[in-house]
Amino acid sequence: MSDPVYTSKTNCLLNIRDLYIEGYQEEEWRQIVKGVSLHVNRGEVLGLIGESGAGKSTIGIATMGYTRAGCRIKSGSILFEGNELFGADDETLRKMRGPRISYVAQSAAASFNPAQKLTHQFVETAVQEGVMSFAEAEGRAKELFRRLDLPDPDKIGERYPHQVSGGQLQRCMVAMAMACNPDLIVFDEPTTALDVTTQIEVLGAIKEVIEAYGTAAIYISHDLAVVAQIADRIMVLRHGFEVETGETRQMIENPKEDYTRELLSVRKSRGETVDHESEEIVLEVKNVKAAYGNKVIVLDGVSTKIVRGETVSIVGESGSGKSTLARVITGLLPPIDGEVRFHGNSIQPMLKKRPKELLRRMQMIYQMPDTALNPKHKVKKILGRPLNFYFGMSGKERDLRILELLEMIELEPEYAERLPDELSGGEKQRVCIARALAAEPELIICDEVTSALDQLVAKGILKLLQKLQNELKVSYMFITHDLDTVKAISDHIVVMYQGKVVEQGQKTVILDPPYEPYTDLLLSSVPEMDPDWLNRVIEHRQKLADKGVNIRT
Amino acid sequence: MLFIISVMIFIGVEALPGDLAESILGQAATPESIDAFRRALQLDLPPHIRYLYWIGGILQGELGTSLANNRPIADLLGARIGNTFFLATTAAVVSIPISIALGMLAALYRESFFDKFISISTLSMISFPEFFVAYILMVLLAVEFQIFPSLATVSEGMTFLERLYAIALPALTLTLIVIAHMMRMTRAAIINVLASPYIEMAHLKGIKKARIIVYHATPNSLSPIINVVVLNLAYLVVGVVLVEVVFVYPGLGQLLVDSVSKRDLPVVQASCLIFSAVYILLNLLADVLSILANPKLRHPK
Numbered sequence: 001m002s003d004p005v006y007t008s009k010t011n012c013l014l015n016i017r018d019l020y021i022e023g024y025q026e027e028e029w030r031q032i033v034k035g036v037s038l039h040v041n042r043g044e045v046l047g048l049i050g051e052s053g054a055g056k057s058t059i060g061i062a063t064m065g066y067t068r069a070g071c072r073i074k075s076g077s078i079l080f081e082g083n084e085l086f087g088a089d090d091e092t093l094r095k096m097r098g099p100r101i102s103y104v105a106q107s108a109a110a111s112f113n114p115a116q117k118l119t120h121q122f123v124e125t126a127v128q129e130g131v132m133s134f135a136e137a138e139g140r141a142k143e144l145f146r147r148l149d150l151p152d153p154d155k156i157g158e159r160y161p162h163q164v165s166g167g168q169l170q171r172c173m174v175a176m177a178m179a180c181n182p183d184l185i186v187f188d189e190p191t192t193a194l195d196v197t198t199q200i201e202v203l204g205a206i207k208e209v210i211e212a213y214g215t216a217a218i219y220i221s222h223d224l225a226v227v228a229q230i231a232d233r234i235m236v237l238r239h240g241f242e243v244e245t246g247e248t249r250q251m252i253e254n255p256k257e258d259y260t261r262e263l264l265s266v267r268k269s270r271g272e273t274v275d276h277e278s279e280e281i282v283l284e285v286k287n288v289k290a291a292y293g294n295k296v297i298v299l300d301g302v303s304t305k306i307v308r309g310e311t312v313s314i315v316g317e318s319g320s321g322k323s324t325l326a327r328v329i330t331g332l333l334p335p336i337d338g339e340v341r342f343h344g345n346s347i348q349p350m351l352k353k354r355p356k357e358l359l360r361r362m363q364m365i366y367q368m369p370d371t372a373l374n375p376k377h378k379v380k381k382i383l384g385r386p387l388n389f390y391f392g393m394s395g396k397e398r399d400l401r402i403l404e405l406l407e408m409i410e411l412e413p414e415y416a417e418r419l420p421d422e423l424s425g426g427e428k429q430r431v432c433i434a435r436a437l438a439a440e441p442e443l444i445i446c447d448e449v450t451s452a453l454d455q456l457v458a459k460g461i462l463k464l465l466q467k468l469q470n471e472l473k474v475s476y477m478f479i480t481h482d483l484d485t486v487k488a489i490s491d492h493i494v495v496m497y498q499g500k501v502v503e504q505g506q507k508t509v510i511l512d513p514p515y516e517p518y519t520d521l522l523l524s525s526v527p528e529m530d531p532d533w534l535n536r537v538i539e540h541r542q543k544l545a546d547k548g549v550n551i552r553t
Numbered sequence: 554m555l556f557i558i559s560v561m562i563f564i565g566v567e568a569l570p571g572d573l574a575e576s577i578l579g580q581a582a583t584p585e586s587i588d589a590f591r592r593a594l595q596l597d598l599p600p601h602i603r604y605l606y607w608i609g610g611i612l613q614g615e616l617g618t619s620l621a622n623n624r625p626i627a628d629l630l631g632a633r634i635g636n637t638f639f640l641a642t643t644a645a646v647v648s649i650p651i652s653i654a655l656g657m658l659a660a661l662y663r664e665s666f667f668d669k670f671i672s673i674s675t676l677s678m679i680s681f682p683e684f685f686v687a688y689i690l691m692v693l694l695a696v697e698f699q700i701f702p703s704l705a706t707v708s709e710g711m712t713f714l715e716r717l718y719a720i721a722l723p724a725l726t727l728t729l730i731v732i733a734h735m736m737r738m739t740r741a742a743i744i745n746v747l748a749s750p751y752i753e754m755a756h757l758k759g760i761k762k763a764r765i766i767v768y769h770a771t772p773n774s775l776s777p778i779i780n781v782v783v784l785n786l787a788y789l790v791v792g793v794v795l796v797e798v799v800f801v802y803p804g805l806g807q808l809l810v811d812s813v814s815k816r817d818l819p820v821v822q823a824s825c826l827i828f829s830a831v832y833i834l835l836n837l838l839a840d841v842l843s844i845l846a847n848p849k850l851r852h853p854k
Contacts, residue, residue, distance in 0.1 A: 064757055069748075098759035110750040115772035115848045124768075125758045162849050176758075 013183055013216050014040040014063060019076035021058050021067065032058050032071065034240040040184065043214045047231030047248070049224055049263070051454035052425075054237040056220045060186045063218060064101050065093040081183075098125035102177040106189040108169040112161035119157030122176045131180050144175035147212070148205045166318075167198035171205050178209060185210065187219045191226060195317040195481055196525040203229060203527075204538050222454060224263050225527035228252055229534035236260050248531050262456060264529060280308040281344070282443050282475045283329065283362075288338035290321075290328050298324045299335070300499045306443060306492075309473040313486040315522065316496035322479045325496075326445050329477070330364060360390045363436035367448040369428035373420040379406075379431055380416040386438040405434040408471075409464060426457035430464065437468065445477045450485055462488050483526045487511060495519050554833055555826075559611075562825045563604050566818050607822065617819040619812075626823045630805070634827065636707060637797070637804035640720050641789035644727035649782055652732045656739025656778075661766045663744060675733035683792075687726045687799040694722060705800040723800045727793065731785040738781035742774035749773070775846035783839035790835075791828045 021033035033055040040046045048056040058071065065085040067073060078085040080101065085093065097103075105111040113121060123137035132140065138157070145153035148171040161169055170190055177185045190206065191199040207230050210217055221227045227234055227248075234251045236243040236259065244257045255261050283306040290299040299321045306312045314322040327333040329340055331351030339346050342361070348354045366372040373382060383402045387393040393401060403413050409430040420428055429449060436444050446465070450458035466489065469476065478489060486493060486507075493511070494504040495518065503516045510519060524537055598606075610617055616626040655675075659668045678686065695703035701721040711719070746752065747770055755765045771778075794806035801807070805824055812820040844850055 061757065066757060068753070094759045094761065096759065097757055103754070103757040105750060105754055107750065111754040113751045113755070113769050113773065116768070124755075124760060128760065128764070160848050160852050163852060 011041045012039055013042045013044075013081060014038075014218075015077075015079040016059070016063065017077045017079075019059065019062065019078065020074040021055070021062060021071060022074050023058075023071045025070075029072075029074075031074075032240055033062070035076075036237070036240070036242050038235055038242075038245070040216050040218060042183070043216055044233070045210065045217045045219055045231045047227035047234040048218060048220045048237060049222065049227050049234060050237035050243075051222060051456065053239065055240040056237050057188050059237075060188050060218055060220045061103065063184070063186055064097050064103065066097070095129065098182070099129055099131055099180040100182055101184045101186065102180070102182045104170075104173050104177045104185060104187045104190045107193050108173040108190075109161065109166060109193075111173065112169060114161055116160075117157065118159055118161065118164070118172055122157060122172075122179055126180050129180070137179065140179060141175065144178055144209070145172070147209055148172075148175055149201070150175075167194055167202055170194060170198075170202050174202070174206055174209065178213065178215070181213060181215075183216060185215055185217045187217055189221055192221065192223070196483065197317055197521060199226070199527075200525045200534070200537060203534060206230065207534065223527065224252075225529050225533075228529060228531045229527060236263070252529055252531065282306050282308050282342070283477070284341040284344075285325070285329065286339050286341065288325070288328055288335045288340065290324055290333055290335045292333075298499050299328065301338070302496075302499070302501055303338075304494050304501065304504055306475050306477055308442065308475055309469065310491040311469065311476040311478055311489050312492040312494060313478040313480060313490035314494045314496060315480060315483065315486050317481060317522075319498070320496040321499040322481075322496050323447060324499075326364070326447055326477070326479055330362065330445065356390070360439045361442045362445065363439050363441040363443070364445045364447065365429070365432050365436050365449050368452055369425060369432050370420075370452075372432055373428055375420050377419070378416070379418050379420075379423075382420075382431060383416075383434055383438055386435060390439050401438070405438055408437060408468060409434045424457075425453050426460060429453060429461055433461075433464065433468070437472070437474075441474060443475045443477065445479070447479045448481070449478075451480065451482060458485070465489065483522060495522070555830060558829045558833075559608055559826060560604070562822055562829070563600075563607065566822050566825075567600055607819075611823075611826070616823045619817055619820050626820055629808070629820065630823060630827070633803060633805045633808050636802065637790060637793060637806065639716065640723055640727070640793060640797075640802065640804060641786070643717065643720060643724045644731070644789050645786055647724065648728040648731050648785075649735065651728075652735035653739050653778065653782075655732070655736045657743060657766050657771060659736065659740040660743035660747070660770070661763060663740075668740075671736065675736055678729045679733035683726060683730050684795050684799050686729055687723070687796055690722055690726055691799075694725075703800070705802040707803065720800075720802065723793075723796050723802055726796050726800075727789055731788060735778075735781050735785050739774075739778050742777040743770045745777075746770045746774045772846075772848075776843040779842045779846060780839050783835050783842070787832045787835040790831045 016039065017037050019033055019036050020031060022029040023032045024030075036055070036059060038046065038059075048059065050056050058067070061067065062073060063078060063080070063085075065078065065088060073086055076086060080096065085096070112118070119138055119141055122141040123132070123134055126132040126137040126140070127134050131137075141157050142153050145156055150156050150168055150171055156164065156168075156172070164172065170193075174190070187206065191202050194202060203226065209215075217230075219227055219230050224234075228251075231248050233245060234248050235245040236251075236257070238259055243259050244251075244255070246256075251260065252264065255264060285302060285304050288299055288302045289297065291297045302321070302325060304312065304314075314325060316322045324333065328335050328349075331347075331349060331354055334349035340349070341347065342358065347358060380399075380402055383405055384393075384398050387398050387401055402416055406413060406415055411427065411430060411434075415423070415427070415431075420431070423431065432449075449465075450461055453461065462485065465476065468474065476489070478485070480486060490507050492504070493507050495502040495510065495516070497518050502518045503510065510516075511523070515523065524540075527533060607617065616630070618625050619629055655671055659671055662668050681689075691703045694700050702719060703722065705720045705723050707716050707719050743766060752765060752769055755769045760769070793804060794809060796802070797804045797806035798810055805827065809821060809824040811817075812824065
């Protein structure tokens with residue numbers, strides 16, 4: 001275990017002791033962070049890892065003496081270079097933020113002011129605090145933009161945030177955090193919202209730049225494999241407590257606690273799927289072309305099919321057209337060319353014109369279970385609606401069926417009386433699954449159903465979907481950008497890029513070498529539980545680039 | 554839009570009780586003279602024909618002639634419109650900067666004594682009827698202290714400053730009435746934006762509070778602010794009727810009131826149409842401005 005006593009005093013940049021933070025919820029103060037102690041030495045990167053609700057973000061911003069609305073620091077001590085930040089006056093704290101400690105948020109798109117140019121936001125703190133003149137700060141911006149491999153570093157600052165892509169914007173935010181050359185940067189899940197291929201670029205850029213400037217950092221993530229690439233030490237948090245802390249390599253190779261082992265196993269073990277021999281084609285998409293506003297072509301000649309009882313995964317980065325394909329199949333976006341066939345029959349492109357029976361046979365589960373469930377309806381009512389709508393069930397018959405459905409999704413009968421607010425994220429997604437199952441569909445379209453969930457919870461949901469498929473012979477169309485999910489659940493894989501199918505086929509064919517170049521890029525971008533992975537991949541890509549191979553097709 | 558309104562104005566004016574011929578000819582009217590008067594003014598034609606004559610004239614830029622004194626309506630309105638716009642502009646120039654500044658200050662010192670004080674005082678201003686505010690100001694500033702004239706008489710040949718001095722009280726009344734609305738909307742729009750992640754980011758960048766309000770929050774809350782400002786501008790032009798009457802100011806509002814009492818229907822119709830046109834144009838302007846206020850639309854990818 002690490003204790004600041006063992007490290008030299010002068011080297012210790014941040015030292016947090018027995019930190020308690022409370023949040024005001026349901027008319028009482030509840031503890032979010034329960035007595036956490038940590039320290040960060042100069043030039044050191046500490047990884048904070050845990051599932052949602054572990055308190056890692058709260059600790060992250062508390063290092064800047066800041067708490068979100070409705071939260072407060074109850075007790076403890078936050079020493080930054082020996083100065084106590086807990087209880088310090090607003091002006092002292094404000095002057096500290098920016099020049100000494102800076103912050104990189106999860107979503108750069110939301111955290112940049114949409115109304116101001118990037119350079120203006122970059123120089124703001126430096127100019128206000130008199131660290132640099134505007135011209136000096138602008139020069140520094142260009143230098144950092146270049147260092148972070150942003151395209152056109154001299155001009156990019158003249159753009160507004162919405163004119164820059166997500167991955168680039170995230171790098172701009174890293175640059176902004178470095179503006180005044182701070183001693184400590186808090187990275188709060190800076191790559192979580194990005195595609196795997198973009199994540200690797202941002203991660204590489206962050207690692208490069210903090211090593212170059214010798215900046216200390218706290219790197220917060222729910223993904224142990226990501227943290228392992230960048231952190232010197234890792235602290236695992238759960239429910240506001242520290243689980244364990246240790247050197248990165250020792251943590252990955254030899255974790256002490258069961259919980260850490262569980263987190264580590266998330267990426268490793270995934271169940272094998274059963275072979276299906278059915279050849280009954282449920283859904284067929286033929287040469288579908290779709291566009292938004294008749295201008296921007298988002299799907300270009302996409303064909304695929306789904307066999308009964310099988311899972312087809314549609315994989316690709318954002319903008320690849322995978323969600324649009326789901327919109328075409330469900331009738332939300334009629335295609336401009338091509339057709340969708342269900343059991344061999346061409347179906348109405350418009351949702352409104354489709355018969356009820358067809359609607360019943362195709363169901364959908366969404367990414368955000370929070371918004372997909374009416375918060376004012378009890379589970380009983382949520383599940384009762386499709387039963388009544390499709391089968392005209394009521395009274396006792398319906399109640400019995402609801403209990404059956406709850407049993408299928410492994411929830412106790414008393415959940416029927418609960419409201420969505422009284423369920424956890426995973427339980428809500430289970431209810432969404434049950435609602436889709438209530439219609440007794442043949443095909444369920446799952447749109448990123450696990451990406452809003454913690455890894456361990458997501459694993460449970462995937463297991464459940466697998467079990468239900470074996471029992472009910474339902475087909476899944478699984479839309480995801482997460483290749484681990486794909487490996488775990490699919491029989492068939494469709495890889496999409498810029499509206500086209502790059503390749504498709506049996507899982508074993510796609511995921512075993514030799515790879516198609518774009519599939520290879522996707523696969524090699526998934527972080528591995530190995531602290532050397534990032535360096536290896538970047539080196540490999542550099543070699544390829546030197547040879548003049550362009551990975552992006 | 555304006556066409557539908559013209560129909561509604563016409564129907565509304567038609568529905569006014571009383572008869573122009575009877576009220577102009579007065580007690581001495583004989584049935585014969587009333588008949589002749591009506592024929593001369595085409596009042597005997599059915600309403601839809603008269604509507605077509607009227608709207609046809611307006612489309613050709615011809616507002617018609619006043620029934621009461623036979624002068625062309627365009628001449629009658631000309632100077633009046635200028636006066637009304639002068640009053641409205643003066644009130645706007647004073648009230649818009651004050652209310653936006655107050656709104657920003659209130660957002661900055663949210664929940665403080667200052668915030669509550671301006672909230673309460675502007676709210677009480679808005680809750681009094683405008684003529685009441687006008688009379689109170691008159692009693693205080695014209696009778697008690699005699700700083701400003703109680704009657705806002707303007708005439709040809711007055712200098713700009715003399716005019717400003719003359720309309721000080723009506724302008725002040727209008728200002729007090731519109732400030733509350735604009736200031737509260739500005740405050741609400743800014744506070745709404747303060748919950749955004751980029752505001753938290755600005756705090757974590759160590760930006761000063763006042764700068765966060767001015768530089769980060771306000772540009773992103775422009776759309777609702779523009780809307781409420783323009784809506785109040787429209788009110789300043791259209792809603793001045795009572796204030797003009799109280800201060801006997803020769804504007805469009807007073808002309809409207811006079812014409813109604815004289816049953817001078819063409820003038821009433823023309824004034825109403827102008828009010829509606831201003832109202833619609835300003836609302837259109839608000840829509841255009843709020844689109845322009847969105848950086849995503851101003852600077853496409």
